[in-house]
Amino acid sequence: MKILKYLSIPIFALMISACSERDDAVYDGDNFVSFGAVSSEATVVKGSTSKEVAVVYTTLSEAKQNTEVKIAVDAANSTAVEGVDFKIINKTDNLAAGQKVGSFKVxxxxxxxTETQKTITFKISSPSVGNATFNxxxxxxxxxxxPFNMSGFTGTYKVVTDxxxxxxxxxxxxIQPGPAANQFKILSTSNIYISNPTTSYMLVTVxxxxNITxxxxxxxxxxxxxxxxxxxxxxxxxxCTSGINISALTFSGAAGTSSGNKFVLVKN
Incomplete structure (x- = not known):
């Protein structure tokens, strides 16, 4: 039993050494390139002119030498148009030796x-590195x-629904600015049915x-x-459009109450 006990110590140490060697192993096979993710979302703020975003790519292992990686647009599967809706700043990126992550600027x-999302579908390739089977x-x-901005709610509007x-x-x-920064007035000057069109108005608080009241x-x-x-x-x-949609307008007086009226305006 003592002999078995002593023999087990070097065998156990050998097992630990073997496990450590496997844990420290580094992939040394062929390198492959892929996008870092299959999708992303972004917004362009009104008044900003444009927004620059990064599309990240990665290789399976660190590049052994400077590596050229290219991005292209799949126009058939995109709703946004290159050169009109967006621009690719660098269609080719040079991944430096020893690196495994790079990016393209869009x-x-x-x-x-537009308020409705547009889609850009990108493809990736490299003349010296193969494509991975994913991403x-x-x-x-x-x-x-x-964002919240009151500057658009002034001037003339056209009635869509009343x-x-x-x-x-x-x-x-x-429409004129209101007394507070988050208010505007819908003037009654075009209302031929009331006797006080020059003094009355609807005050809208945003x-x-x-949402408005x-x-x-x-x-x-x-x-x-x-x-x-x-x-x-x-x-x-x-x-975005400075449009106004009063979906529940109530008129109340001695003659009674009329609720649920709609008043929709678009800016000229």
Whole structure:
């Protein structure tokens, strides 16, 4: 038993040594290139002109010598158009010897960005390194981001919908800045049905998320059986287009209440 006990010590040490050698092993076979991920998303902020993003690629092992890697657009599977919606700053990247991660720079143009996401599909290749069996296509989706901005809500607007029927579709409405930084006024100067069009207006208060509340500064004077009507409501604005959608407008007065009216405006 003692002999067996002593013999087991060098055998165990040999096993540890063998395991350590395997753990420290480095891949020394053929090198292959692939994208670092199969997809990504980005936004271009309104007013920024453009945004530069990186498309990362990697090789299976460190490059043994300076390696040329190329990126190309798969136009058939892209909704964005190269040269119109975006530009590739470096279609060829030189991966230095000893490195295994590189990137291509892509410039996303604000002029080509929309609120609806556009897609760019990229392919990768190298004249000296083979393609891996994975991550050979990278799909980038990007859109226009429009942060809170009140500067667009001024000037003339066109009526799209008015279920209360003060205005016909296509009528022109004037909007002015409000007393607070997050407010604007929808003037009544084009309303032929009220007797106080020069003094009354709807005051719209805008939240950071685009939600709005609406309240008239004074009752709209319709006269006749309708009489005076106070106006209130809720809706949303679009910071990209400066569009206004009052989806629930209420008119209330001595003659009664009319709720759920829609008032939709687009900027001229």
């Amino acid at each position: 410039q996303l143009l604000e002029s080509g960005a 050979q296509v990278h799909t980038m989706k990007y859109s226009l981001e429009c 279920t209360w029927e003060d205005y016909s579709p296509g009528a022109t409405i004037t 939240q950071n998320n685009g 609406v309240a008239s500064n004074e009752a709209f004077s319709y006269g006749g059986t309708t009489g005076n009507m106070n106006v209130s409501g809720t809706g949303t604005v679009n910071f």
